[in-house]
Amino acid sequence: MSEPKIDGFELKPGFKGMASDTASDQTMFKGVHWGKAMMWIFLLSDTFVFSCFLISYMKGRGSTPVEWPNPSEVFALEAFGVPVPLLLIALMTFVLITSSGTMAIAVKYGYEKNRKMCGWLLLATALGGLTFVGMQAYEWSKLIHEGVRPWANPFGAAQFGSFFFMITGFHGFHVSIGVIFLFIYTYKVFAGHYEKGKKGWFTKLKGDYVEIEILGLYWHFVDLVWVFIFAFFYLW
Amino acid sequence: MSDEYDNNKSYQAQSSEVMDGSTGSVSPDIDYVRPSEVGEQELYHPHSFIEKWVFCQDAKVIGVQYFLTAVFTGVVGLILSWLMRLQLGFPELAGFMTAEHYYQFVTMHGMIMVVYFLTALFLGGFGNYLIPLMVGARDMVFPYVNMLSFWMFFVAVAVLMASFFVPGGPTGAGWTLYPPQTILEGTPGAGMGILLMLISLSLFVIGFTMGGLNYMITILQARTRGMTLMRMPLTVWGIFTATVLAMLAFPALLVSAIMMTLDKVLQTSFFMPTILKAGEVLEYGGGSPILFQHLFWFFGHPEVYIVALPAFGIVSDLISVHARKNIFGYRMMVWAIVGIGALSFFVWAHHMYVSGMNPWFGFFFATTTLIIAVPTAMKVYNWILTLWRGNIRINVVMLWCLGFIVTFVNGGITGIFLGNVSVDVPLSDTYFVIAHFHMVMGIAPLMVIMGAVYHWFPLVAGKMLDEGLGKWHFWITFLGAYSIYFPMHYLGFIGVPRRYFEMYDSPYMTSAVGMNEFISIAAFIVGAAQFILIFNIIKTLKTGKKAEQNPWKANSLEWYTSTVPPEHGNFGDRLPVVHRWPYDFSVPGAKEDYIPQTTAPSEVIHTKVEKT
Numbered sequence A: 001m002s003e004p005k006i007d008g009f010e011l012k013p014g015f016k017g018m019a020s021d022t023a024s025d026q027t028m029f030k031g032v033h034w035g036k037a038m039m040w041i042f043l044l045s046d047t048f049v050f051s052c053f054l055i056s057y058m059k060g061r062g063s064t065p066v067e068w069p070n071p072s073e074v075f076a077l078e079a080f081g082v083p084v085p086l087l088l089i090a091l092m093t094f095v096l097i098t099s100s101g102t103m104a105i106a107v108k109y110g111y112e113k114n115r116k117m118c119g120w121l122l123l124a125t126a127l128g129g130l131t132f133v134g135m136q137a138y139e140w141s142k143l144i145h146e147g148v149r150p151w152a153n154p155f156g157a158a159q160f161g162s163f164f165f166m167i168t169g170f171h172g173f174h175v176s177i178g179v180i181f182l183f184i185y186t187y188k189v190f191a192g193h194y195e196k197g198k199k200g201w202f203t204k205l206k207g208d209y210v211e212i213e214i215l216g217l218y219w220h221f222v223d224l225v226w227v228f229i230f231a232f233f234y235l236w
Numbered sequence B: 001m002s003d004e005y006d007n008n009k010s011y012q013a014q015s016s017e018v019m020d021g022s023t024g025s026v027s028p029d030i031d032y033v034r035p036s037e038v039g040e041q042e043l044y045h046p047h048s049f050i051e052k053w054v055f056c057q058d059a060k061v062i063g064v065q066y067f068l069t070a071v072f073t074g075v076v077g078l079i080l081s082w083l084m085r086l087q088l089g090f091p092e093l094a095g096f097m098t099a100e101h102y103y104q105f106v107t108m109h110g111m112i113m114v115v116y117f118l119t120a121l122f123l124g125g126f127g128n129y130l131i132p133l134m135v136g137a138r139d140m141v142f143p144y145v146n147m148l149s150f151w152m153f154f155v156a157v158a159v160l161m162a163s164f165f166v167p168g169g170p171t172g173a174g175w176t177l178y179p180p181q182t183i184l185e186g187t188p189g190a191g192m193g194i195l196l197m198l199i200s201l202s203l204f205v206i207g208f209t210m211g212g213l214n215y216m217i218t219i220l221q222a223r224t225r226g227m228t229l230m231r232m233p234l235t236v237w238g239i240f241t242a243t244v245l246a247m248l249a250f251p252a253l254l255v256s257a258i259m260m261t262l263d264k265v266l267q268t269s270f271f272m273p274t275i276l277k278a279g280e281v282l283e284y285g286g287g288s289p290i291l292f293q294h295l296f297w298f299f300g301h302p303e304v305y306i307v308a309l310p311a312f313g314i315v316s317d318l319i320s321v322h323a324r325k326n327i328f329g330y331r332m333m334v335w336a337i338v339g340i341g342a343l344s345f346f347v348w349a350h351h352m353y354v355s356g357m358n359p360w361f362g363f364f365f366a367t368t369t370l371i372i373a374v375p376t377a378m379k380v381y382n383w384i385l386t387l388w389r390g391n392i393r394i395n396v397v398m399l400w401c402l403g404f405i406v407t408f409v410n411g412g413i414t415g416i417f418l419g420n421v422s423v424d425v426p427l428s429d430t431y432f433v434i435a436h437f438h439m440v441m442g443i444a445p446l447m448v449i450m451g452a453v454y455h456w457f458p459l460v461a462g463k464m465l466d467e468g469l470g471k472w473h474f475w476i477t478f479l480g481a482y483s484i485y486f487p488m489h490y491l492g493f494i495g496v497p498r499r500y501f502e503m504y505d506s507p508y509m510t511s512a513v514g515m516n517e518f519i520s521i522a523a524f525i526v527g528a529a530q531f532i533l534i535f536n537i538i539k540t541l542k543t544g545k546k547a548e549q550n551p552w553k554a555n556s557l558e559w560y561t562s563t564v565p566p567e568h569g570n571f572g573d574r575l576p577v578v579h580r581w582p583y584d585f586s587v588p589g590a591k592e593d594y595i596p597q598t599t600a601p602s603e604v605i606h607t608k609v610e611k612t
Helices: A015-025 A036-063 A085-110 A115-145 A159-190 A209-236 B048-055 B061-089 B100-134 B143-162 B192-221 B232-267 B290-320 B330-346 B358-385 B395-421 B421-427 B431-461 B469-495 B508-543
Strands: A077-079 A080-084
Touching: A015 B421, A036 A159, A036 A209, A036 B232, A036 B290, A036 B508, A077 A085, A080 B061, A085 A209, A115 A159, A115 A209, A115 B469, A159 A209, B048 B290, B061 B143, B061 B508, B100 B143, B100 B192, B100 B232, B100 B290, B100 B431, B143 B192, B192 B232, B232 B290, B232 B330, B290 B330, B290 B358, B290 B395, B290 B431, B358 B395, B358 B421, B395 B421, B395 B431, B395 B469, B431 B469, B431 B508, B469 B508
Parallel strands: none
Antiparallel strands: A077 A080
């Protein structure tokens, strides 16, 4: 993307530029689409949600008198008869991070108005997300099968199951929402809604390829949150 | 002082000084304002009655919807407070009320007034109506999301009200909902009541997030030409900062609501320690009740400022307009609002001095708490200095503003008492606390709301509210509110605890009985006086005299719309262009005592207008 050009306003680099943008009229973030600014601020708010969850997790883990289960044993997966720690999680993380890559390329093709490539890459992202959710469902059912419940588990502190299901569930919910929107936007891109100037189903307003980037922001955020959950739950 | 302006500081319009915002282009034209960066906003105009008045995307209609829904919850909260006062003052007349009922009324009164009444009224009501008009936008930036925001709020209110009718009734755990008692048997409403409360709060947070994104982006990205952040009315600054606080504080409420719901429904033990009940160990164990208090107050303290900051902003504008004088220290006011907002995230544990936390922790939070008094005091001084030698109009709006300053100072000073650990420990959970927070975040913001209603009613409805009825309304409310809360300070000092259904034969009885009766009578009268406003509104809508375009001679953009009341799109064919701040009142040399924000510098040559 090229630098936005603003009529009668000089964009300066660095802190000075930030100060002059802030002091100017009309917009604070020059050339930034409303929806994009909205997504950033929503993600800031959502960061606080996940921070509260993770800080509560740390506090909960610290205050329970019962010993915390060993994650490399609990999350081990049997491969060829050998228990490999964190195998499934490694795969899940790989799939999710890869889908972030396809998403980024989809955004690029979107701005180039390459409808086909954008659509296929969105579809790949959606399938990546779906695979992630599927593997998470498998992991959940495996743990439930082994007797882990939100209120108790055979490995140690009851809070382990509580926090695990709550936080991965909340993250999985975010991923699922993202997948639904990815499918919707795949359809919109393939059907050429942006080229035809078709109005939105609900808002009755015309769309633009910037919507793909906004969706991308959300998707990258969901991936980033996963990295933190991964670190705090599986590596700690 | 007012006629000896320093020439260096004032803007002489004859000079060829380059105007703000025109950096980069050399223009000798003093009226020059940069062209528009973003094209015209695409608006969806309603096609049917339902789209126009029910599922409406116009921020003004949404604002009125928020306002009316919030006022409805406020009336419910008022009736609950009457019932509580009946029990406290005249228990022999309140035979129908059990202790459980009393706790439920206390809880619902608190939650309704703080979250569903004040927050929704300031941000949803005034925010929706005023932000687009004051910054010169056609509408909120995401009208559809804005509509969803209101309906989410509506559902949240419906769920909350439904909890009155479920088996067991609403929750009676106190508005702070402290675990473990909140969800344990024996607390009223520990079954369905608390569940509906938590669901309702979660819905409220989701709905608010949708609205809050709208308010923030509209202010940051959709201002009209010439409208810099430092030319915005303080109302917008107050609502904006409060919205930022809400976007960062409500997550903690959402998370604690989710965790407590799981504790209730799935028997997890996030907040539940090992509990012995009648000799039996419950299934809970290992959780931390203090964690909930931290989460709750990380939301709860900014929440106080979510209510207070819009009130600060609105009252600044009202005082300035009705004293015909620019607000004293505009930039200081803005930074004070921002500073209070930032500090409010570092003071939450001053609500938890008696929770058994480390004394050094209390020391830290006492310090930050007292630091907040500095920007707050700056604001109070600035309001008074704005009035100083102003051309004060003692109308109903100004009365409410003056009432606000007095009540706010009063409540603020008792806040300094309570901010100190050693003073707070004996006073906590007494009526002193009740008196403090009702003064500072109950009555004071309410006074601003009332002033704002009298001020902006001509804009919303095109008719002037009756001044005589308004004065009755003000004086009964003002004197009555003092009659209610002033004696409560004393009750607190003699140690009367809050949230007690009755005092039985405790030593408080003798000195507290008469006072409780007095407070109750005052509460009945003040509550009834609020219906004067409702009567006034109905009477005015029916027979009131038509308002002129700009009845208060104000400068800000909401009074310069193409029609009054403004239509969808607000400003007709062309958006206004802003050349100055909204506080150019009584400018020396000007023809009138006010210069609208849209007046170009070339129209006011030879006046001593400050450069903004």
